[in-house]
Amino acid sequence: MKKILSFLLLSILLISCTPTTTTESIQTEENAQVPLATPTAQEAVASPQALTTSESTPLPEVSSAPLIDSPSIINIEMIDERNGWGVTEKQIVRTDDGGVTWYNVTPPDLTRIEDSVLQFFLDENNAWIQFADNNNYPFVGFLYRTRDGGLTWEDFETPFSDGDIKFTDENNGWMLADLGAGAGSMAVSVFQTNNGGETWNRVYTNDPNLEDSNNTLPLGGIKVLLTPLDMQTAWIGGVVYTNGTVYLFRTDDSGKTWTNIENIELPQNIQESQITVEKIHFVSATQGILVLRVTSNNQRTLIFSTNDGGVTWQAFSQNIPEAGLLEIPSANEIVFYSSDQFYVTEDAGVTFNIINSETSFGNTVSDISFVNSKNGWLIANQKTLYRTEDGGQTWNVLIP
Numbered sequence: 001m002k003k004i005l006s007f008l009l010l011s012i013l014l015i016s017c018t019p020t021t022t023t024e025s026i027q028t029e030e031n032a033q034v035p036l037a038t039p040t041a042q043e044a045v046a047s048p049q050a051l052t053t054s055e056s057t058p059l060p061e062v063s064s065a066p067l068i069d070s071p072s073i074i075n076i077e078m079i080d081e082r083n084g085w086g087v088t089e090k091q092i093v094r095t096d097d098g099g100v101t102w103y104n105v106t107p108p109d110l111t112r113i114e115d116s117v118l119q120f121f122l123d124e125n126n127a128w129i130q131f132a133d134n135n136n137y138p139f140v141g142f143l144y145r146t147r148d149g150g151l152t153w154e155d156f157e158t159p160f161s162d163g164d165i166k167f168t169d170e171n172n173g174w175m176l177a178d179l180g181a182g183a184g185s186m187a188v189s190v191f192q193t194n195n196g197g198e199t200w201n202r203v204y205t206n207d208p209n210l211e212d213s214n215n216t217l218p219l220g221g222i223k224v225l226l227t228p229l230d231m232q233t234a235w236i237g238g239v240v241y242t243n244g245t246v247y248l249f250r251t252d253d254s255g256k257t258w259t260n261i262e263n264i265e266l267p268q269n270i271q272e273s274q275i276t277v278e279k280i281h282f283v284s285a286t287q288g289i290l291v292l293r294v295t296s297n298n299q300r301t302l303i304f305s306t307n308d309g310g311v312t313w314q315a316f317s318q319n320i321p322e323a324g325l326l327e328i329p330s331a332n333e334i335v336f337y338s339s340d341q342f343y344v345t346e347d348a349g350v351t352f353n354i355i356n357s358e359t360s361f362g363n364t365v366s367d368i369s370f371v372n373s374k375n376g377w378l379i380a381n382q383k384t385l386y387r388t389e390d391g392g393q394t395w396n397v398l399i400p
Contacts, residue, residue, distance in 0.1 A: 065094070065103040065104060065105055065150070065151065066103065066104040067101060067102070067103055067104075068091065068093055068102045068103060068104050070399045070400065071086060071088050071091060071093050071102050071399065072088050072089065072382070072383040072399075073086040073087065073088055073093065073102075073379060073383070073385055073399065074087055074088060074089065074366065074367070074379065074382070074383075075087040075119065075367050075379075076099075076367055076368075076369045076377050076379060076385070077119075077121040077369055078099070078369040078370075078371050078376075078377055079121070079123055079124045079371070080124070080371050081098055081371055081375050082095075082096055082097055082098050083095070083096055083124035083149075084098075084099060084124075084369070084377070085119075085121045085127060085150075086102060087113060087117075087119060088113065089112065089113060090106070090111065090112055090113055091104050091106045091113060092104075092105050092106045092107070092113065092127075092129065092150060093105065093106075094149055094150050096124075098387065099377055099385060099387055099398045099399075100398060102399075103150075105146070105149065105150025105151065106150075107129070107144045107146075107153040107155065108153065110144075113129075117129060117130065117131055118130035118131075118162065118163070118164070118165050120165050120166060120167055120173075122167050122169070122170065124149055125146070125147055125148055125149050125170075126145075126146070126147055126167070126170045127145070127146050127149075127150065128143060128144065128145050128165060128167065128173075128197055129143070129144040130142070130143050130144075130158065130162075130165055131143075131144075132161035132162050133161060134161075136161075137161045137162070138160065138161040138162060138177065138178060138179050138180065139159060139160065139161065140157065140158070140159070140160075140161060141157070141158040141160055141161040141162070142155055142156070142157060142158065143155065143156050143157075143158045143197045145196055145197050147170065147196075154198075156197055156198050156199075158175075158197070158200060159191065159200055159202065160175055160177035160189065160191060160200070161177070161178075162177070162178045163175055163176045163177040163178040163188070163226075164176040164224075164225050164226045166226060166227065166228055167196075167197075168228055168229075168230055168231065170196055171193075171194055171195060171196050172192075172193070172194055172230075172231050173192070173193045173196070173197060173228075174190065174191070174192055174226055174228045174231075174234055174255070175190070175191040175192075175193075175200065175226075176188055176190055176223060176225070176226035176236060177189045177190070177191060178223075179205075179207050181222055184220060184221070184222070184240070184241050185219045185220050185221070186219065186221065186222050186223050186238075187205075187206055187207040187209075187219060188205070188206060188207070188217070188223050188236075189202050189204065189205040189207065189210070190202070190203050190204040190205070190226070190236075190255040191203065192231065192254065192255065194231070203254055203255035203256055204217065204251075204255045204256060204257075204258070206218065206219055214256075214257065216249075216257045216258040216259070217236060217249055217258040220240060221238055221239065221240035221247045222238045222239050222240075222247075223236050223237075223238045224237060224238035224239065224276070224277060225237050225238070225277065225279070225280065227280035227281065227282065229282055229285065229288075229309060229310065230285070231254060232251075232252055232253065232254050233250070233251065233252050233309070233310070234250070234251050234255065235248060235249065235250050235251075235261075235280050235310065236248075236249045236251075236258065237249075237277025237280055238276070238277055239274065239275070239276040239277070241274065243271065243272050243273060243274060243275075244266070244270060244271035244272065244273065244275065245275060246261070246262075246264050246266070246275050246277065246292065247275075247276075247277060248260070248261040248264070248277055248290075249261065250310065263312065263313070264290075264304065264313050265315065266302070267302075270294050270296070270302075272296065273294045273295060273296040274294070274295045274296070275292055275293070275294055275295075276292065276293045276295070277290070277291075277292060278291040278292060278293045278301070278326070279291040279326060279328070281328045282310075283328065283330055283331045284331065285309060286306070286307055286308055286309050287305070287306065287307055287331040288305070288306045288309070288310055289303065289304070289305055289306075289328050289331075289334070290303070290304040290305075290306070290313055291303055291304075291326060292304070293323050295323075298321075299322065299323035300319060300320060300321045300322060300323065301319060301320040301322065301323060301324075301326070301336065302315065302316075302319050303315070303316040303319060303320075303334065303349055304316065305331070305348060305349065316345075316348075316349030316350075317349060317350055318349060318350075318351065318352050320336055320338070320343050320352065322336075322338035322339065322341075322343075323338065324336055324337050324338030324339070325337045325338075325365060325367070325368045327368055327369060327370040327376070329370050329371055329372045329373065330372070331348060332345070332346055332347060332348045333345065333346055333370075333372060333373040334349065335368070335370045335373060335376060335391070335392070336352075337365060337368055337378075337392070339362075339363075340356070340357055340360055340361060340362060341354050341355065341356055341357070342354070342355040342357065342391065342392035342393075343355075344373050344391050344392070345373075346373050355391055355392045355393050356393070357392050357393060357394075357395065358393060358394050358395070359386070359394075359395045361378070361380045364380045364381045364382075365378055365379065365380050366379050366380070366382065367379045373391055374388075374389055374390060374391050375387075375388070375389055376388050376391070376392065377398075378395065383399070384397065384399060384400060385397070385398045385399035386398065
């Protein structure tokens with residue numbers, strides 16, 4: 001049963017005290033910008049995701065949103081210990097009390113949200129949801145934007161359908177648009193916006209069928225992710241099916257040209273392994289983390305850090321002999337989950353502690369979100385939401 005409750009968006013970070021957990025140390029040996037028109041009502045019928053553009057309104061201090069009783073969350077992104085976002089198969093939901101209660105903040109008239117939809121949650125107020133127009137794939141999509149925590153939404157047509165979308169602040173963003181992949185190759189376009197997604201400018205493409213195609217980012221290789229440092233510098237990472245090769249490219253001219261990054265020192269014994277760029281995450285203008293997944297007879301995770309904005313990368317002194325889910329709350333904190341164990345560092349990888357959870361999740365964990373090394377949320381068995389305040393040793397069920 002749904003109730004209408006007052007939905008107060010809180011932005012106060014609440015620091016909780018947590019007990020010290022018993023851990024054991026892991027030891028391993030290796031370490032041209034054109035505004036696009038909003039679809040007409042007739043066009044919206046052809047593409048059910050399309051909505052008429054709503055007027056932007058001042059941020060309300062207090063508003064009402066429907067309370068959702070036990071939503072089946074498939075993706076979770078917590079901003080701090082109280083505020084966070086969730087995605088179900090049909091809804092966008094918000095919490096302002098650490099996940100105890102959830103509110104429906106889905107854009108109006110949107111009746112289904114699939115787990116393949118692109119999402120980016122910048123903070124407790126700003127979020128973007130991208131849908132593909134399947135009738136005009138891969139060159140048309142619909143982007144929904146909120147600036148008040150989901151209380152109101154605007155929507156815009158986009159010149160891309162699917163890919164990886166990132167924003168550096170509420171106005172400036174990047175899009176790595178998937179134009180099609182096959183036989184180990186992938187065509188892409190790179191777009192930028194400076195008005196929160198209302199309009200987009202294509203700054204690069206490697207598709208030879210499009211005008212101004214460029215090959216500094218080669219067709220070969222699958223492009224998995226884009227991570228911007230600012231509006232000039234960004235990275236594109238993925239995988240190429242050549243053993244011992246890190247598929248990582250960087251731009252310093254707002255995406256116009258790309259340079260292959262080749263100065264990452266890898267252990268000698270992985271030269272015959274396949275390497276995938278799993279994540280690049282910057283916590284400041286200079287401090288960042290690069291995560292590689294190495295696959296041969298088994299899998300393991302290599303982690304690198306930078307203190308100069310990605311000019312150089314240094315390997316962590318210890319790495320993780322597993323593959324799994326990883327969160328990077330700060331430059332010093334990393335939380336990694338695999339096989340009922342949490343690998344936690346609070347000293348930028350100098351040491352990792354293994355925390356054995358009292359709850360057995362096995363391989364049922366689909367998503368995790370940690371705001372620091374102690375406070376985290378986990379989704380298991382497709383819908384059950386848990387919270388920990390001791391780095392993963394004990395868990396409380398929030399949504400059964």
